[in-house]
Amino acid sequence: MKVRAPGRVNLIGEHTDYNQGFVLPIAIQLETTITTGGSSQFTAHSAQRNETVAFRLDQPAKHHWIDYVVGVARAIATRPVSLYIESTVPEGAGLSSSAALEVATALALLEDRELDRLEIAKLCQRAESEFVGMPCGIMDQYVSLFGQAHAALKIDCRTLESEPVPLPDNVAILAVNSMVKHELGQSAYRTRVAECQEACRNIGVASLRDATLEQAQPYKRARHIVTENQRVLDFVAASAANDLLQMGRLFLESHASMRDDYEISCEEIDFLVDTAMNIPGCYGARMTGGGFGGCTVNLVAPELVPAFTQEIRARYQTMYQIDPRVIPCIPAHGASKLSETNAH
Numbered sequence: 070m071k072v073r074a075p076g077r078v079n080l081i082g083e084h085t086d087y088n089q090g091f092v093l094p095i096a097i098q099l100e101t102t103i104t105t106g107g108s109s110q111f112t113a114h115s116a117q118r119n120e121t122v123a124f125r126l127d128q129p130a131k132h133h134w135i136d137y138v139v140g141v142a143r144a145i146a147t148r149p150v151s152l153y154i155e156s157t158v159p160e161g162a163g164l165s166s167s168a169a170l171e172v173a174t175a176l177a178l179l180e181d182r183e184l185d186r187l188e189i190a191k192l193c194q195r196a197e198s199e200f201v202g203m204p205c206g207i208m209d210q211y212v213s214l215f216g217q218a219h220a221a222l223k224i225d226c227r228t229l230e231s232e233p234v235p236l237p238d239n240v241a242i243l244a245v246n247s248m249v250k251h252e253l254g255q256s257a258y259r260t261r262v263a264e265c266q267e268a269c270r271n272i273g274v275a276s277l278r279d280a281t282l283e284q285a286q287p288y289k290r291a292r293h294i295v296t297e298n299q300r301v302l303d304f305v306a307a308s309a310a311n312d313l314l315q316m317g318r319l320f321l322e323s324h325a326s327m328r329d330d331y332e333i334s335c336e337e338i339d340f341l342v343d344t345a346m347n348i349p350g351c352y353g354a355r356m357t358g359g360g361f362g363g364c365t366v367n368l369v370a371p372e373l374v375p376a377f378t379q380e381i382r383a384r385y386q387t388m389y390q391i392d393p394r395v396i397p398c399i400p401a402h403g404a405s406k407l408s409e410t411n412a413h
Contacts, residue, residue, distance in 0.1 A: 070180060074172035074404035075100040076158035077165045077212045078244050078366050079357045080221055081323050082301040084331060086206025088265055088294045089227040089278040091301040093234060094208055095242070095400040096216020101156040101169040102407065103177040108151035113138050116155040130200055137170045140196030145178040152177060159394070161250035163358020168209030171196055172404045186214045186403075187229060203255065204262045216403040223305055227278055236400065237311045240352065241374050243367045245345070245381060246394040247337045250362035257333065258359050264290040293330035297323060317353025317368055321346070324355035333360030340388060341365045341381065348380045349373060366398070 075096040082092035113135060114121040122135045126143050130136045138152065152174065158166040171193035179189075193210040197203050207229065212222050220233035236242075265277055268291035272284045277294040285291035300319050307315040324342050328334040338356045342365055345354035350373030357366040369377050378395045385393045 070177060071102060071104045071407040072173050072176040072404065073100045073102045073407055074169045074176065074213050075216055075401050076169045077209060077216065078242065078364070078398045079208065080242070080366060081304045081319060081355070082208075082297060083323065083327055083355075083357070083360075084206075084261060084265075084333070085294055085297050085301070086208040086224070086226040087204065087262055088206075089276040090294060090298040092206075092208045092224050092226060093221050093301050093304060094212040094216075094224070095221045095236075095398065096212050096403055097164065097244075097396075097398045098401045099157045099159075099164065099169075099396070100401070101154065101158055101166070101173045103155075103173045104153040105177050105180075106151040106153065108149050110149050111142065111146065111151075113152040113154060116153070130202060134170075136201045137167050137197065138174050140200030141171050141174040141193055142178055143200065144192050144196065145175060150178065159246060159396075161363065162244075162246045163356075163360075163363030164244065164396075165209040165213065165358075167197060167201075167203075168193065168213050172210055172213040176404055176406065187211075190214050204259060212403070214403045216401055218402050219400055221308075221400065223301065227276070234305050234308055236308055237313065237316075239311070239371065240313055240316070241369045241371045242398040243369050243374065243377070244357065244364040244396040244398050245341050245367060245385075246364050246396065247341055247362055247385075248391050248393055249335070249337050251335055257361060261290060261331065261333065265294060289330040289332075293326045296326055296330075300326075313352045313368065317351075320353030320355040320366075320368060327356055327360065331360075335361050337385075337389060338362065338365060341385065341393070344381055344384050345377075348377050350377055364396075 076099045077094045079094040112123045158169050160166045190210040194207045217233045222231050223234050224231040268288040274280050285295040304319045342354040345351045350370035352368040354367045
């Protein structure tokens with residue numbers, strides 16, 4: 070059997086998912102594929118790393134890529150299997166290579182057993198939160214399973230309901246990979262989760278979804294979440310109206326909030342955002358993903374994509390001596406089976 074699961078880029082709604090808020094990601098054409106084969110033990114081979122790892126379902130987390138596979142396998146696997154993993158989703162870029170791996174693993178191990186897609190998303194989220202130890206929201210796994218071509222997905226992370234949001238035809242979505250990932254990322258992510266929980270206690274709400282802007286005002290972290298939720302709703306309305314200027318403004322407001330109130334940006338990402346806004350044809354730019362590196366997401370006039378790509382690469386190389394990868398992001402379908410044939 071062969072399965073695929075896409076990565077994602079989040080257009081807007083950052084760190085709102087674990088606060089029961091709104092998010093607006095797209096599944097992208099970059100994906101993880103897994104081919105299964107018969108085996109007397111559990112093994113996973115990563116083509117990217119040229120590494121084969123044997124694992125047991127009862128082993129502890131090892132702070133290694135295999136943890137994402139084991140966390141899911143513990144909940145699903147019924148018999149040993151070999152997994153051959155290939156991926157075009159860059160690691161550490163904020164494009165959710167981990168969720169793509171989790172979802173692909175789940176589909177591969179389920180084989181012909183049917184499980185509701187929302188239950189698969191929840192299972193994969195639990196694997197990352199409880200086994201891997203990253204207290205993530207459900208956005209990444211959800212959109213990897215439910216993504217739609219030609220549309221973003223507005224997800225209500227409280228009700229776990231979603232609706233497709235068609236995007237204007239006259240704008241291209243580009244991710245720019247800074248090629249850096251600061252070590253602060255994972256530890257600060259946990260800290261932000263705790264800070265949001267503390268803000269809830271101080272305000273007296275079960276979730277920051279219930280907080281008003283007035284209540285959140287004294288707390289920077291809460292202020293970001295409350296304003297970011299509103300930006301998601303405003304972005305959906307702007308997209309429906311084909312208001313590219315407003316969509317771009319909301320991107321910039323979101324980035325400023327992540328930089329100043331949530332404090333999850335970094336020098337390289339801020340440089341990419343500022344630089345993008347000085348290149349003709351860019352409506353808006355913001356950091357996307359967990360923070361402290363990874364990618365920006367940019368709204369660019371389609372006819373100016375080649376010039377934008379050339380210019381932002383040149384300026385970043387001059388500043389940091391790093392060639393950033395520019396990735397066209399095309400909304401893609403969610404995870405699926407590709408074939409029933411065993412290989413490898």
